[in-house]
Amino acid sequence: MVFPGCPRVALALFPESKELLDPMAFKSTTAAASPNPAFELKAATFTLPVIRLLGVEMDVVADQLAVKVDQAPDFFRNTPVVIDLSGLPRGSGQLEFPQLVGLMRGFGMIPVGIRGGTEEQHEAAQAMELAILGDAFVRRVPPARETASPAPARSTPPRPAPEEEAQTASQRLVTRPVRSGQRVYAAGGDLSVIAPVSNGAELMADGNIHVYGPLRGRAMAGMKGDTSARIFCQDLQAELISVAGHYRISENIPEDVKGVAVQIFLDQDVLRVEKI
Amino acid sequence: MARTIVITSGKGGVGKTTTSAALAMGLAQRGHRTVVIDFDVGLRNLDLIMGCERRVVYDFINVINGESNINQALIRDKRCDALYVLPASQTRDKDALTKEGVGKVLEDLGKSFDYIVCDSPAGIEHGAHMAMYYADDAVVVTNPEVSSVRDSDRMLGILSSKSRRAEQNQPPIREYLLLTRYCPERVAKGEMLSVGDVREILSLDLLGVIPESKAVLTASNSGVPVIMDQESDAGQAYSDAVARYLGEDLPHRFLEIKKKGFFSRMLGG
Numbered sequence: 001m002v003f004p005g006c007p008r009v010a011l012a013l014f015p016e017s018k019e020l021l022d023p024m025a026f027k028s029t030t031a032a033a034s035p036n037p038a039f040e041l042k043a044a045t046f047t048l049p050v051i052r053l054l055g056v057e058m059d060v061v062a063d064q065l066a067v068k069v070d071q072a073p074d075f076f077r078n079t080p081v082v083i084d085l086s087g088l089p090r091g092s093g094q095l096e097f098p099q100l101v102g103l104m105r106g107f108g109m110i111p112v113g114i115r116g117g118t119e120e121q122h123e124a125a126q127a128m129e130l131a132i133l134g135d136a137f138v139r140r141v142p143p144a145r146e147t148a149s150p151a152p153a154r155s156t157p158p159r160p161a162p163e164e165e166a167q168t169a170s171q172r173l174v175t176r177p178v179r180s181g182q183r184v185y186a187a188g189g190d191l192s193v194i195a196p197v198s199n200g201a202e203l204m205a206d207g208n209i210h211v212y213g214p215l216r217g218r219a220m221a222g223m224k225g226d227t228s229a230r231i232f233c234q235d236l237q238a239e240l241i242s243v244a245g246h247y248r249i250s251e252n253i254p255e256d257v258k259g260v261a262v263q264i265f266l267d268q269d270v271l272r273v274e275k276i
Numbered sequence: 277m278a279r280t281i282v283i284t285s286g287k288g289g290v291g292k293t294t295t296s297a298a299l300a301m302g303l304a305q306r307g308h309r310t311v312v313i314d315f316d317v318g319l320r321n322l323d324l325i326m327g328c329e330r331r332v333v334y335d336f337i338n339v340i341n342g343e344s345n346i347n348q349a350l351i352r353d354k355r356c357d358a359l360y361v362l363p364a365s366q367t368r369d370k371d372a373l374t375k376e377g378v379g380k381v382l383e384d385l386g387k388s389f390d391y392i393v394c395d396s397p398a399g400i401e402h403g404a405h406m407a408m409y410y411a412d413d414a415v416v417v418t419n420p421e422v423s424s425v426r427d428s429d430r431m432l433g434i435l436s437s438k439s440r441r442a443e444q445n446q447p448p449i450r451e452y453l454l455l456t457r458y459c460p461e462r463v464a465k466g467e468m469l470s471v472g473d474v475r476e477i478l479s480l481d482l483l484g485v486i487p488e489s490k491a492v493l494t495a496s497n498s499g500v501p502v503i504m505d506q507e508s509d510a511g512q513a514y515s516d517a518v519a520r521y522l523g524e525d526l527p528h529r530f531l532e533i534k535k536k537g538f539f540s541r542m543l544g545g
């Protein structure tokens with residue numbers, strides 16, 4: 001079944017900072033047994049972009065995806081992507097998995113799994129060797145939206161995550177103040193800010209974060225689990241600092257390192273704040 | 277081409293409308309053709325502050341909806357020929373402000389005016405978004421207290437990411453800080469943030485510091501923009517702010533505690 005020109009067929013794409021691909025918490029227990037372990041089994045969490053499909057018409061998806069990719073070609077190159085099916089209207093017809101996967105690969109993405117689909121979709125996905133991911137975070141779209149009489153055509157497609165600037169280049173330099181409510185994410189690299197970062201602002205980077213100015217908001221380095229990532233800042237007044245998921249809130253930052261130049265790093269799983 | 281200035285803050289009650297009226301009057305007094313637009317649909321106040329509430333026939337929404345033309349809705353100020361007011365609608369819903377409609381009106385006004393001052397409603401919702409979307413310059417009105425400063429910071433973030441200039445990758449909106457209701461006595465007691473504190477948090481150019489003054493309330497109640505009361509410190513401070521906006525380099529006044537002499541103390545001055 002096809003919806004020709006249905007305005008609701010659209011695509012929301014956003015890196016979700018809290019969507020963790022977490023294969024049950026394995027702990028290495030086997031390594032100790034043999035003297036020369038050939039491997040270690042560990043658990044790690046990764047932040048992956050999620051494509052939340054809002055329609056099944058592949059042509060529309062292709063068009064809109066092309067626009068997105070054009071804006072940020074580097075962001076999608078060889079990036080594992082999860083397909084979220086929870087936003088599909090009920091009875092929206094069959095999803096052409098082979099076409100979708102081909103489409104995403106064509107844009108340089110690596111589709112790794114799906115979530116939020118029906119049994120049927122899960123089977124189809126498995127046939128394409130896609131992983132089925134947990135539904136823990138999925139919210140179903142209330143069916144009311146689909147049964148409502150055709151809404152007046154929206155002139156603009158819904159904008160994904162409006163407040164969030166999905167930052168894309170692997171090295172990112174920000175020269176203007178990062179204000180309350182703004183988020184800056186340097187995917188795959190370092191983030192440098194040469195302006196103040198306000199209370200209520202969020203800095204995220206897969207690599208290190210450098211702030212040449214007061215850091216009053218939140219800073220999260222090593223978003224993809226890189227424990228060697230560090231945060232450097234000239235004037236630490238942060239609400240929250242985090243490296244690879246190990247965090248401290250303002251209350252737990254010692255007074256003597258506040259307001260001075262510091263580096264923040266992980267030392268054997270302990271987040272340390274040190275004057276520099 | 278006119279320059280569009282948005283007067284905004286995020287938080288309510290900090291003095292946006294007072295500032296809009298004063299800056300618009302100040303620009304007009306210096307001979308620039310100026311129009312001041314009330315974007316606060318449903319809670320219109322600008323006409324009261326400007327003293328033209330009894331002359332409102334058509335409003336901004338009528339013009340957007342094509343129910344009147346722009347010249348029918350503009351109210352010329354009786355005190356200054358270069359100043360016009362475009363009042364908001366008191367009865368309509370703020371959703372009547374559409375991006376296209378506002379853009380069209382601003383474009384039309386831009387042909388005959390030098391400055392368009394947009395008085396934003398409080399909040400960061402639709403009305404405030406419409407007021408700032410087409411802006412070239414923004415005056416962020418802030419009171420020296422933490423919640424106002426935080427809201428201003430949020431507003432600055434929105435200005436730099438959701439305006440037309442940001443969306444079209446044009447040079448960003450020029451942002452100015454205007455600190456209002458400043459009271460040096462309370463700063464000295466540690467009850468209020470100082471100019472330095474606010475500037476440091478917001479890292480913005482300071483357009484002016486308006487001292488807390490009874491003249492503001494008196495002026496508002498009588499429908500006279502406070503800038504016309506040149507006896508008052510607030511009026512003088514607004515004049516300075518207008519001069520600075522137009523490129524003059526003036527020192528900031530009214531930042532220190534006034535030393536009261538014996539007589540002024542006796543006379544309550």
